[in-house]
Amino acid sequence: MSLTAHEVHALKKAPSMEGVLPAFHERWSPRSFAAREVSAEALKKLFEAARWTASSYNEQPWRFIVGLRGDGTWEKIFAALGEFNKNWAKTAPVLILTAAHTRFSHNGTENRHALYDLGAASSYLTLEAAALGLAAHQMAGFDPEAARKAFGVPAEYLIGTVIALGYLGEPTALGDAGLIKSETAARARKPLDEIVFSEWDKAAGI
Numbered sequence: 001m002s003l004t005a006h007e008v009h010a011l012k013k014a015p016s017m018e019g020v021l022p023a024f025h026e027r028w029s030p031r032s033f034a035a036r037e038v039s040a041e042a043l044k045k046l047f048e049a050a051r052w053t054a055s056s057y058n059e060q061p062w063r064f065i066v067g068l069r070g071d072g073t074w075e076k077i078f079a080a081l082g083e084f085n086k087n088w089a090k091t092a093p094v095l096i097l098t099a100a101h102t103r104f105s106h107n108g109t110e111n112r113h114a115l116y117d118l119g120a121a122s123s124y125l126t127l128e129a130a131a132l133g134l135a136a137h138q139m140a141g142f143d144p145e146a147a148r149k150a151f152g153v154p155a156e157y158l159i160g161t162v163i164a165l166g167y168l169g170e171p172t173a174l175g176d177a178g179l180i181k182s183e184t185a186a187r188a189r190k191p192l193d194e195i196v197f198s199e200w201d202k203a204a205g206i
């Protein structure tokens with residue numbers, strides 16, 4: 001018997017630790033989205049969260065192109081997705097294409113942290129989504145050059161990810177057995193000893 005959306009969300013939540021913001025426990029990347037629109041008000045909150053991200057020289061190199069299911073922007077973003085992602089993202093009410101400006105506006109030199117800053121802003125967006133009871137799923141599986149062409153993205157912008165966004169749907173709605181299996185599987189993370197060090201090869205033991 002497959003799990004309901006509610007049960008899956010309980011399973012996917014990260015173990016809570018006192019003092020860690022609730023949104024960090026709520027956020028995960030679902031593939032099944034409910035047939036429920038995301039309000040303009042909610043979208044505004046997500047982009048407000050992204051807007052206040054820190055960035056190198058406060059350049060704010062990020063740009064978000066938002067498509068709502070049924071509009072031409074959504075269709076153009078969807079068309080650039082790889083087949084695997086098309087298979088599940090077809091029900092996402094919102095698709096967002098992200099890009100980063102790779103030149104500093106104050107002197108025109110290369111901003112080698114542009115993609116880093118875009119990633120940080122995207123993270124803020126996904127955390128705000130979690131706090132609002134929404135779900136976001138970032139994707140690298142798309143053709144960035146097709147997306148660039150579809151929107152006329154200038155060469156000095158790097159294409160980042162596509163983010164699928166909406167409310168959590170029922171896992172069985174995915175149809176495909178493989179997708180349902182990963183939608184209902186527990187999440188895994190490396191232990192802190194594998195990512196936090198006091199020397200290059202010495203775990204900090206935190």
Ligand SMILES: Cc1cc2nc3c(=O)[nH]c(=O)nc-3n(C[C@H](O)[C@H](O)[C@H](O)COP(=O)(O)O)c2cc1C
Pocket residue numbers: 027028029030085137138139140141142161187
């Ligand atoms: C940059 C990036 C690219 C990703 N690309 C894809 C993708 O193309 N397709 C997909 O299904 N998931 C994709 N994911 C989702 C990851 O697989 C997912 O974040 C990871 O398994 C951890 O799961 P969690 O987000 O639920 O914690 C991507 C995530 C990131 C951050």
